[in-house]
Amino acid sequence: MEFILENILNLIGFVVGLIIGIFSYVGYKNTGSPTLFRLTLAFFSISIGFFVIWVGYAAESFVIKSGQIERWVQTLGIGIQTIGYFFIAFSHSIKAFFPKSRYFRSIIFPLFIFSGSSVENIIRSISFIVLVYGTIETVISYIEGKKKSTLFVASGLGLLALGEFLGWYSLVFPESILYPVSVSTKIVGLLALFIPVSRVSLRGMKFASDAEE
Amino acid sequence: MKIIGDILTTTRDYIPDENGANVTHLIRNANISHGRLSKILSTLVEQGLLEQTSSKRACKYKISSEGREFLNAYNTFNEFAQNFGLRI
Numbered sequence: 517m518e519f520i521l522e523n524i525l526n527l528i529g530f531v532v533g534l535i536i537g538i539f540s541y542v543g544y545k546n547t548g549s550p551t552l553f554r555l556t557l558a559f560f561s562i563s564i565g566f567f568v569i570w571v572g573y574a575a576e577s578f579v580i581k582s583g584q585i586e587r588w589v590q591t592l593g594i595g596i597q598t599i600g601y602f603f604i605a606f607s608h609s610i611k612a613f614f615p616k617s618r619y620f621r622s623i624i625f626p627l628f629i630f631s632g633s634s635v636e637n638i639i640r641s642i643s644f645i646v647l648v649y650g651t652i653e654t655v656i657s658y659i660e661g662k663k664k665s666t667l668f669v670a671s672g673l674g675l676l677a678l679g680e681f682l683g684w685y686s687l688v689f690p691e692s693i694l695y696p697v698s699v700s701t702k703i704v705g706l707l708a709l710f711i712p713v714s715r716v717s718l719r720g721m722k723f724a725s726d727a728e729e
Numbered sequence: 730m731k732i733i734g735d736i737l738t739t740t741r742d743y744i745p746d747e748n749g750a751n752v753t754h755l756i757r758n759a760n761i762s763h764g765r766l767s768k769i770l771s772t773l774v775e776q777g778l779l780e781q782t783s784s785k786r787a788c789k790y791k792i793s794s795e796g797r798e799f800l801n802a803y804n805t806f807n808e809f810a811q812n813f814g815l816r817i
Contacts, residue, residue: 543806546799549730549817551810607815657814665812712812716805 519577525699526570532706533563533600536713551607558603562706565597591636594683598643601680604673605646608653640684647677665712675705730817732769734807735759737800740779740792748782749791 537559544552572589576582654670657663679702686694739758743750756766770790773779778796782789792800803817810817 539809543802543809543817546802547730547806547817549806549810551815551817552806555810555813555815604813607813654814657811661811661814663811666814669813713809716809716812 519573521696522699523570523573523577525696525703526566526573528703529566529699529706530563530570532703532710533559533566536706536710537563539713539716554603554607558600558607561600561603562597563600565593565595565600567593568596569593587636591639594636594643595639598639598646601643601646601650601676605650605653608650637684637687640680640687644677644680644684647673647680651677665715668708668711672705672708672710675701675708677705679705730803732759732761733773734800734803736766736769736773737778737792737796737803740790741797741800743791746789747791749780749789751787751789755790 537556540552540555540559543549544556569585569590572585572593575589576585580586651670651673654666654673658666658670679698679700682694682698682701686692686698736755736759739755740750743754752763752766752770755770756763759766761769770779770781773796774781774790776795777793778799779790780793782791807817
């Protein structure tokens with residue numbers, strides 16, 4: 517039952533990420549905007565990440581049937597998603613995230629290097645921090661612009677961050693309900709990101725390669 | 730990108746002269762130097778987003794149908810990017 521739920525949740529993540537990615541790509545082709553190009557990379561990566569994990573679960577359910585997804589497949593999927601989260605944060609200028617001060621570097625970098633006992637641990641910690649950064653930047657944008665749809669995006673990124681945190685924590689309690697809760701939280705986060713996208717009309721848009729800046 | 734959006738919006742909304750907006754008016758609205766504006770205008774004319782019309786006094790610019798389509802896309806996706814707290 518748990519396997520079926522995780523199959524469905526990862527498939528939803530794949531579809532939602534893909535739709536937002538296609539929307540960003542249409543925007544990039546119509547305007548030539550680098551920001552939209554970064555969002556395209558971000559959401560295609562997130563979508564592919566969910567797809568890889570879904571394939572892992574599907575292969576496990578119908579072919580391998582060992583009762584547990586291959587760890588490397590999960591790590592690969594999460595790694596690809598992390599690239600997507602990085603590009604969202606990068607759009608807000610990632611430079612601000614890494615302080616130049618030697619003192620701060622000496623505190624932050626060891627967290628990346630020594631806190632994780634596995635590659636997945638490290639990747640999840642990076643995802644979490646990058647998503648928190650994106651959430652904070654989006655909240656700041658909301659405070660400046662008071663645009664309600666920005667609040668949906670901030671909530672979405674926040675829920676993705678919470679999902680990553682729970683996923684990270686589920687490594688401590690591998691057989692608990694934490695992992696399905698983590699994936700569900702991430703899906704709700706993606707749906708929150710999708711709400712403002714669904715309100716933008718694509719009527720009259722076309723793939724105009726000659727319309728780039 | 731924002732400058733291009735501003736220039737196209739100004740030429741679209743310019744009503745007083747059917748031949749289009751003059752350079753002085755565009756400089757005032759886009760808030761950039763004459764040299765920079767000239768380069769951007771020639772690029773926009775080359776790409777077919779603006780039409781250059783000559784009058785006795787000076788060159789004037791008005792938005793083309795492709796320019797209107799581009800501006801429509803720009804406004805749509807600018808709103809999309811703003812939802813993420815970003816600018817295109």
